[in-house]
Amino acid sequence: MKQTLSILAIGMVLFTGCRKNEPETFYGPDLNDLFGPFSIVQNITVSHNPINFALDGNLSFNGELSKNTDWVITITGANSGAIRNITGSERILSSANATWNGGANSYPAFSIEDVYIEITFPNEEGSPVLYDTVAITGEKIDDGVLITGFENGAGSNWVVFNQTTVTGEIVCGNGESAKGTCHYSVEGVVGWDWAKGSVSIQPDAGTFPLQSSPNNLFFNMALKPVESVGPTSSFIQIWFDEDENDDGIFDPNTEDRYIYEYWTTDTIWELVSVEYASLTQDENGDPLVTNGNGLPEPSKLLSVNLFFLSDPNNGNAKALFDHIIFTSNGPYNP
Numbered sequence: 155m156k157q158t159l160s161i162l163a164i165g166m167v168l169f170t171g172c173r174k175n176e177p178e179t180f181y182g183p184d185l186n187d188l189f190g191p192f193s194i195v196q197n198i199t200v201s202h203n204p205i206n207f208a209l210d211g212n213l214s215f216n217g218e219l220s221k222n223t224d225w226v227i228t229i230t231g232a233n234s235g236a237i238r239n240i241t242g243s244e245r246i247l248s249s250a251n252a253t254w255n256g257g258a259n260s261y262p263a264f265s266i267e268d269v270y271i272e273i274t275f276p277n278e279e280g281s282p283v284l285y286d287t288v289a290i291t292g293e294k295i296d297d298g299v300l301i302t303g304f305e306n307g308a309g310s311n312w313v314v315f316n317q318t319t320v321t322g323e324i325v326c327g328n329g330e331s332a333k334g335t336c337h338y339s340v341e342g343v344v345g346w347d348w349a350k351g352s353v354s355i356q357p358d359a360g361t362f363p364l365q366s367s368p369n370n371l372f373f374n375m376a377l378k379p380v381e382s383v384g385p386t387s388s389f390i391q392i393w394f395d396e397d398e399n400d401d402g403i404f405d406p407n408t409e410d411r412y413i414y415e416y417w418t419t420d421t422i423w424e425l426v427s428v429e430y431a432s433l434t435q436d437e438n439g440d441p442l443v444t445n446g447n448g449l450p451e452p453s454k455l456l457s458v459n460l461f462f463l464s465d466p467n468n469g470n471a472k473a474l475f476d477h478i479i480f481t482s483n484g485p486y487n488p
């Protein structure tokens with residue numbers, strides 16, 4: 155064993171010499187990274203605690219290891235259950251490679267809460283697991299136009315439809331929201347009809363403050379199918395109603411209503427995202443027939459209607475909606 159170690163030591167010297175003379179021809183791993191002992195040279199610390207992402211920007215991890223080796227940072231929301239992983243393999247952890255913008259891997263999102271941080275080194279046998287707790291005092295600022303996160307009650311122009319046996323309402327404080335503390339819930343048994351309930355979201359005045367081009371503009375919502383779930387069991391329709399003549403009213407006989415249909419698959423919070431320009435086609439790529447000018451015009455969007463439907467033979471059906479937001483150049487990142 156001693157012999158092996160000294161041979162390795164000679165090898166390191168040789169590699170070092172080689173690297174100095176011909177840096178452009180050295181591509182192999184540093185032997186210290188492969189065989190050197192692992193230690194934490196400088197404790198890993200967080201740049202902010204507490205952190206207000208809206209004011210402070212990103213949180214970074216800073217520290218130094220004895221060698222390049224894989225590290226995994228796992229951040230878990232104490233209340234939301236949100237998760238974010240940050241991985242790397244560099245010896246130095248810094249704002250260049252170990253930053254967190256307050257976002258999650260997927261829904262649910264982080265909220266104002268404590269988060270538990272765990273750092274592991276999966277390739278270093280017997281290495282310590284590091285723990286910390288950080289308080290979030292302000293959520294990250296989302297790029298985009300937030301339509302509603304259901305956090306402030308219903309708007310004055312919203313229109314709610316529920317079958318007589320269906321409850322459709324904003325629910326707050328039960329810890330089940332995709333983001334924040336409130337979401338919209340539709341639930342009930344309707345043995346005679348696919349239609350369960352809908353909520354038509356409209357601004358208090360005028361149209362939504364959206365760009366005129368439908369290209370690179372994405373509608374996003376969080377959806378959690380709960381009961382009567384599956385690709386033949388239930389679906390949502392999202393109606394995009396345009397007020398093309400700017401009279402403050404949508405006329406279904408003369409103006410465009412684009413309908414996007416999404417069948418449910420799983421009972422987790424998922425991101426439903428669609429580019430506005432693609433609303434002119436159905437899921438088969440065939441053009442949709444609408445009664446207006448046939449042009450998708452987000453700046454004329456007067457209302458977004460979220461409509462939940464399920465097979466009447468399936469008994470109780472339930473779905474949750476949250477965080478309706480338009481983003482540019484790509485889908486929303488929770």
Ligand SMILES: [Ca+2]
Nearest residue numbers: 303333334336
């Ligand atoms: Ca919410």
Ligand SMILES: [Ca+2]
Nearest residue numbers: 397399401403
């Ligand atoms: Ca109109």
Ligand SMILES: [Ca+2]
Nearest residue numbers: 410446449451
């Ligand atoms: Ca139009």
